[in-house]
Amino acid sequence: MKKVTLDRIAAMAGVGVATVDRVLNERGGVSPHTTLKVLQAAKLAGLKRILPDSYRQAWQIEVILSSNDTYFFQKLAEDFRKIADLMGYQRIALHRTLLSEAYPEKVAQHINRCRISRDGIIVFAQDNPEIIAAIDECQSNGVPVITVASDLRQAKRLCHVGINQYQAGRTAGLLMSKIVPAQGDVLLVTGRHEYTAHQQRIAGFKSALLQRGPHITIRAILAGEDQRERLSRLLDNALSNLPRLAGLYNTGDVNAEVSRLLSRYQLLGKCAYLTHELYPITSQLLKADQLSFVIDQNAYRHADIALKLMVDYLEDHKVPDTYQEGEVPFTIFTAENCY
Structure with a gap:
């Protein structure tokens, strides 16, 4: 009988070798549907080892926002927490980090650290070469990045969420x-x-x-x-x-x-x-x-759309349009419709 290899299991499940490795070694970051396919393929291939349960860990998602005291960013940070709570702790483990945009090198360093420990990153940052390079490195390593509020057109991000x-x-x-x-x-x-x-x-x-x-x-x-x-x-x-x-x-x-x-x-x-x-x-x-x-510009909608697009990508590999699916409609308020 042929030796059961990761390549063989990957071919049977229709996924990459890295995905098989994540499932068999319980590294997380794989959707329930894909996890089940890999485990079924491993059983059919006759892999001689104790297979993990099909339960997966929550997605580890990092949200990086500005630490300035403007209303929008304070509300946005809180709204990300609310949306994550609604989606459930078993589905999302949300990590929020507030950093000063006055130190872009620190933002870039944090993105690079998150590339190792997070499944996805949502970030607000200024257009800076070090930050662009850090986001590109995430993309090269299979960690999707979504920009919010202020886009970074040169970066290899998954998409942008914000108003026009x-x-x-x-x-x-x-x-x-x-x-x-x-x-x-x-x-x-x-x-x-x-x-x-x-x-x-x-x-x-x-x-x-x-x-x-x-x-x-x-x-x-x-x-x-x-x-x-x-x-x-x-x-x-x-x-x-x-x-x-x-x-x-x-x-x-x-x-x-x-x-x-x-x-x-x-x-x-x-x-x-x-x-x-x-x-x-x-x-x-x-x-x-x-x-x-x-x-x-509706901070709540930013958080809602960004988290849902990220989870859709992580779980089902749905690649959103760069701008269309992440566009947030803005509202004009007057003395008659404000609250």
Whole structure:
């Protein structure tokens, strides 16, 4: 009788040798359906050893998010926990790590560590060569990576989950052109300039104004780098030179600081003011008619879609479209539909 080899079992089960090895040595990371096929093939082949139970361990999934204190990332981290709880601890073992985007090399190092111990990685990170290389290495080693909120187009990720940031920026530009009917100056306030999401929002906003609001002039783009003191200093200086400001578009957070300075210059509620994410501060500003519109990207849907796409891939090898299946619709909130 021929010696039973992993190659033979793999051929009988229609899977790779690595998958057979994971099943027989109980390394986890294989769907119940595939596990059963491998075990059945091993029995039929006459493998002389005690075979493991068909029960598999929970998928080990790492979620890497920003450690900054913005509302979106705080809620996103919590929403990932909620979705994982709903999916069940026997199906998913969720690991959440919050890292500062100011140290991309540490993010890359953590991704490389997770490549050894995790079945899949969901990550928010900036466009950085070390991070791109780490994600590519994951792909080479069969560990899928999904990017959330801000895409990394050069990386070999499984897919991206998030809103269409460029379209969100264009929507802000369209709204601005509607509520600033006459000649006027506007300011752009943004967070970290290296974030793809902020770059796309700004590009979309400019594009829409060029097409729909030629009467509007963008006087400055103020990059606060998610630092309140820096943003306060930049905006204070800009407002002192633009006493008749017609509008302001904030692509990031720090709306408490923005509204405080607009109020100081008696512009709050008088100039068009657009921003992102509905949370207590922006909801209050909307209800007070001091904020014009909020474009919300729905953190819960990010977590829900990302985890489901990851599990579908791990269990059934379903490869999603890079953008289509992970696209999250954004919502425009006004004083009438905020909560």
